[in-house]
Structures are given as structure tokens and as C-alpha cells.
Amino acid sequence: MLQQILRDLYVTPEILTELDEVQKQSLFCKMREEQVRRWRVWDDECSKTPKNVITAPVKQKKKKSVSFMKGVDGEPWVWVMGEHEDDMSIGQIIQQEAIEKARQLAECEAEALRQQLIECITPNCEEDIYCSVDALQKKQIKPPTPAIVKSNYKIGHYQHQSNKYNVIDTNNVLNELNQRNATKMVAAKVAQWERRLTEERTCEILQNIQSKQLQAAKEAEEAEMKHEQLWKEQERKAKEAEQQIREIARKAREEHRLTTRNCETEPAYSSVVPGVPPGKQAVVDWFQKSEIPKRAGLDQLDQIQPYFHGLISRAEAECLLQNQPIGAFLVRLSEKLWGYAISYKTKDKCKHYLVSAANNYSFLGSNQVEHKSLGDLINYYKDCPLTGGEKLIQPCSRDDDSAVRELFAGKIG
Structure with a gap:
């Protein structure tokens, strides 16, 4: 995922929302270094001039000049209409x-x-x-x-x-x-x-x-009076139209909140964008085919880890962590990249860390420690602090195991 970002020099807003400030700074530094590297390569290519090519001398164009009449004081002579006592007014x-x-x-x-x-x-x-x-x-x-x-x-x-x-x-x-x-x-x-x-x-x-x-x-x-009245009328109609648009937008937002209050769904992404899942079903297929064989989300006894919540949204994760103590965390499948998201409860809010599973398991960003499995990554950050200085202390248990078990259907006993 990091290679994709450095190649395109673009980060989607959805990924930025999952990063904390330290991760954003490190990612932007990497992108800036890549820009400087590309510029140096381009500058070196431009500085190489073929020996056989003889550049013709460029003819210099004659520059146009303007001269001003001088007054008795040597400064440009200026006459301002109306300032002299003999000047007539416009009337x-x-x-x-x-x-x-x-x-x-x-x-x-x-x-x-x-x-x-x-x-x-x-x-x-x-x-x-x-x-x-x-x-x-x-x-x-x-x-x-x-x-x-x-x-x-x-x-x-x-x-x-x-x-x-x-x-x-x-x-x-x-x-x-x-x-x-x-x-x-x-x-x-x-x-x-x-x-x-x-x-x-x-x-x-x-x-x-x-x-x-x-x-x-x-x-x-x-x-002029008619024009002024017409302008005021147009301004009044424009304000009324703007107010109607705002009212329509407010009603649309209210309806959206009502329909997504219990289950907030995140937007699906087109399959044209590389490195981004095209939809929820693609995430489920990827997890069942690639991650379950790697025992992702399972313990040594093939039991589902208490911190693994499967495919839930960011809003649902924050709702589950709302009444949990500081240090509580859960792991969920991400729809923004082929990997996971760790949601963590802090003193003031919930933080979300993206975990890429492209090759090994590591946080999104530069100079991140890579792990062979998802369980190794969780165990590592139980002892070592995250980028914000927090540690994974207590897993957030699930209230209902049915959805997670359906995700592992046919793969576990």
C-alpha cells in the first residue's frame, strides 16, 4: 500500500482518516522525499546535452522603451486635470x-x-x-x-x-x-x-x-432606480433559492442519519483503484481465501480471538468501545485496504490504526515493524507502545458471535 501511495503521490481521504498525526507526518515526509528524488532525476536528464547538437544563437528582441517629458525639477512632467486654478470643472x-x-x-x-x-x-x-x-x-x-x-x-x-x-x-x-x-x-x-x-x-x-x-x-x-430594484429582486430570489437548497441538504442529512443510525455502512470503492477493495463481498472472499489459512483472528486452539469482530464499520467499533475502559481495543476488517483496522479507546476519543496485510502484517506508514501473523502484531503492541504512546491492554469482547462465526463458516469446528 505504501508503494502504491509513493508511486501515485496521492492518499485517499478515507485512508487519512484512519491515520493519527504521527503516521500522517511520516507518510507526508516519505511523499516529499519521493518528489525531491523525481525532481533530481529530471534535472540530471535535462542537464545532459548531446555533444553533436549545436544550438543556434537566440536573437535578442529589441526591448520597447517609454520616455517621459521632464519638468524643470528633472522629474517626469505630470498634469492632473482640475488641480490648477485655471482648469475648468467637468460641468x-x-x-x-x-x-x-x-x-x-x-x-x-x-x-x-x-x-x-x-x-x-x-x-x-x-x-x-x-x-x-x-x-x-x-x-x-x-x-x-x-x-x-x-x-x-x-x-x-x-x-x-x-x-x-x-x-x-x-x-x-x-x-x-x-x-x-x-x-x-x-x-x-x-x-x-x-x-x-x-x-x-x-x-x-x-x-x-x-x-x-x-x-x-x-x-x-x-x-438606475429600475436597475437597483431589479438587482434587489434578483438578490432576494437568490437568497430564497440558497435557503431552499440548504433546507433540502439539511433534510437529506437528517434522513441519512436516521437510516444509518443503527448500522453505518462505509462507501464501496471501485475496483479500478489498485490496492482498495471494491466492496464488502470482496473483503469477505479475500479473508476466507487468504487470511483464514494463515490463522488470522484465531488462537492456538482454533478459537476466535475475543478482540476480532470481523467486518464492522468504524462507527460500530466506536459504539462498542464507548463504555470500555481506557486501553480497550478490537480488530476489524477494513474496507479501505487489504488488511485490518485496530480501534483503540483513549481518554478523549477512539483511535484507529490501519494494518496492511499485503506481504507481512504492519501498520500503514514508513519504518513500521513487520510481523509474520496478525496475532504476532497484537502481542507485540501489548508490550510496546503504539505511535501515540498507548498499549493494547484489554480486548473488547463481542456481544454476538453469530456474524463472526458466519465469517469463519466451514473453516472452524
Whole structure:
């Protein structure tokens, strides 16, 4: 069994439960020594390089580097947004961006209106817009009937509703230009009118953008509240599901305890695992074929030893030793390895020692004394202490011999 553990470097949890602390430490030391030995063998194999093999030089990749701009103090120059007195806050930056966007949109609208005004006043000559009023009168250009120049400007969901700048009367424009200053160029008046339009439209578009921002912030807040409520609901459902799972697990454990209160059965192991019995029947067959001929569990008169209890579980052994004095022990067949288990009553609890019967009889672990028979091992530890310092003092007698006698059926008289 020890060779199997060292080969696989793995110990099953069932075997660990049967070992005391000293046995665990010695077993782990052995496993660690085996790991170190394997590593040294691997290192020696890697260090052996064939003489005929010439390794090509490895090209070194150019390492990428990053350089930082230095300040007056020689340290990397760092600028943290918002720390300088001239830095704008995030709100001011957003406000400035909104104003710039509104200004650009207003300029685009004014440019479109100016082009429509040019087409309305001088449909055949674009340069007439830059002539004086007298020149326009000398050319006797009959202004069109009040031309309605409609502009369809949509900024998001906003539609400019007033006819203040959407409807332009060219006669009124010409009359206004004649009344104020007939000597000035029409282009200057158009530019002044365009600037006034741009300023007012900028304010209107900015108000529209700000209202949209407020609406978006309100919608985001409402969405966050809905998300928070959804998250709380999911958390509540998750807690309820977890509570249901715990309740199901608790009921399953309770049913398991009720069904195994009188007779606790240990799990069977697959026959694929080497060194581990596949089941109880395999343990019984092994004992009858291999151990009874070796007089395991029998005395010199072919009588069953009082300490031998056959195939019982760990829980049953602890139950039998519960009312026994300190030093009481019993021997039982183990389902975790091809061998036995010695259950011993101490002051505080019951200890269990695994006995391997692969070749000779010895405790599981390293540097253990081997014995030719199970009886020799029991007699040896009656005089010599176990790993915990205890001695096998008093055998725990059986209340019912029927199960043990059935185990020896046909083999004893």
C-alpha cells in the first residue's frame, strides 16, 4: 500500500482518516522525499546535452522603451486635470461644448438663410447682393412679391415654430436698408442681420440642448432606480433559492442519519483503484481465501480471538468501545485496504490504526515493524507502545458471535 501511495503521490481521504498525526507526518515526509528524488532525476536528464547538437544563437528582441517629458525639477512632467486654478470643472467643459455646438448649428442655419435670401433678391445675378440700394434701383429690379422662404431646421426634436426668421419678406429687407443708410452696402446689412440671427438661434439651440441633457439625466436616474430594484429582486430570489437548497441538504442529512443510525455502512470503492477493495463481498472472499489459512483472528486452539469482530464499520467499533475502559481495543476488517483496522479507546476519543496485510502484517506508514501473523502484531503492541504512546491492554469482547462465526463458516469446528 505504501508503494502504491509513493508511486501515485496521492492518499485517499478515507485512508487519512484512519491515520493519527504521527503516521500522517511520516507518510507526508516519505511523499516529499519521493518528489525531491523525481525532481533530481529530471534535472540530471535535462542537464545532459548531446555533444553533436549545436544550438543556434537566440536573437535578442529589441526591448520597447517609454520616455517621459521632464519638468524643470528633472522629474517626469505630470498634469492632473482640475488641480490648477485655471482648469475648468467637468460641468464647465460640458457647458462650453454645448455652447460651441449651438453656435455652429446657428451659423449653419444663418448661412442657409443668407443663401436663400441671395437667391430671392437676385435670382439671376449673385453679385447684386453686394451692390448699393441706388444701384439696385437703377437696375430697376422688381422685387418679388413677398417671397416666403421657408427653412426646415430640426435640432434633435426641436422645431423652430416662430416665423421671425423662417419667413423673410425681401421688400421689408430692402425698405429697411433704404430707410437706415442708403449709402451702405447691402452685404453689410445682410451680415449684421445674419449675426443677430446667429446669436438668437444660438441661445435657442443651447436651451434646447440643456433641456435634452436634463431629460437624459432624469431618464438615466430612473433607469438606475429600475436597475437597483431589479438587482434587489434578483438578490432576494437568490437568497430564497440558497435557503431552499440548504433546507433540502439539511433534510437529506437528517434522513441519512436516521437510516444509518443503527448500522453505518462505509462507501464501496471501485475496483479500478489498485490496492482498495471494491466492496464488502470482496473483503469477505479475500479473508476466507487468504487470511483464514494463515490463522488470522484465531488462537492456538482454533478459537476466535475475543478482540476480532470481523467486518464492522468504524462507527460500530466506536459504539462498542464507548463504555470500555481506557486501553480497550478490537480488530476489524477494513474496507479501505487489504488488511485490518485496530480501534483503540483513549481518554478523549477512539483511535484507529490501519494494518496492511499485503506481504507481512504492519501498520500503514514508513519504518513500521513487520510481523509474520496478525496475532504476532497484537502481542507485540501489548508490550510496546503504539505511535501515540498507548498499549493494547484489554480486548473488547463481542456481544454476538453469530456474524463472526458466519465469517469463519466451514473453516472452524
